[in-house]
Amino acid sequence: MLFDVSEIEKKKAKVPHDLFLVNLIGNHILMFVSTLGLATSWAWPLLFVPAISVCILAYTLWRGKKSLSIDPWFVSCHWQICVKRSKTFIIMLCIALVVSALGWYGYSQLGWMKEAVYALIFGLGLFPIMVTVLVLIIMESEGLHSATQGKLPEWIVKRYPNSVAVQIVES
Numbered sequence: 001m002l003f004d005v006s007e008i009e010k011k012k013a014k015v016p017h018d019l020f021l022v023n024l025i026g027n028h029i030l031m032f033v034s035t036l037g038l039a040t041s042w043a044w045p046l047l048f049v050p051a052i053s054v055c056i057l058a059y060t061l062w063r064g065k066k067s068l069s070i071d072p073w074f075v076s077c078h079w080q081i082c083v084k085r086s087k088t089f090i091i092m093l094c095i096a097l098v099v100s101a102l103g104w105y106g107y108s109q110l111g112w113m114k115e116a117v118y119a120l121i122f123g124l125g126l127f128p129i130m131v132t133v134l135v136l137i138i139m140e141s142e143g144l145h146s147a148t149q150g151k152l153p154e155w156i157v158k159r160y161p162n163s164v165a166v167q168i169v170e171s
Helices: 007-036 044-070 073-109 114-149 154-159
Strands: none
Touching: 007 044, 007 073, 007 114, 044 073, 073 114, 073 154
16 A cells, blocks of 8 residues: 655655664674684674674564654554564574474483484574575565555554555555
């Protein structure tokens, strides 16, 4: 749905999408790959990736909640879109943590083979996260484009209705 919003609101609506893309592309892809090269000699830099991600995701959830009371409707709706996607990403990260803990427990307490644990962690933990990151990058890129054009998906308009918003009828 296309709405008549100011350029200032469009710029503000891009912020949550930019922030989420920085987390996905800049942190989870670029920083992870760059610190992975150090992992053979020094593994501590790998901890920066989840630390930065937790900070960005926590800020997104906090700012999305705050946005409902301080931002214009269009901007607030875009924050809520990012909050929903952030929650999806948090669920995937939690699943990966549970699978990793299960693998560690299986290896240390149940005597599982190291190779089986690696297969479990990569197959059920990391691969779904990689697919989720790819899908979320595509969705956030589309969300960023929608914010630039003044568009909102129909589900968010139904969830957060606004009677004074001016909808432009698309031909």
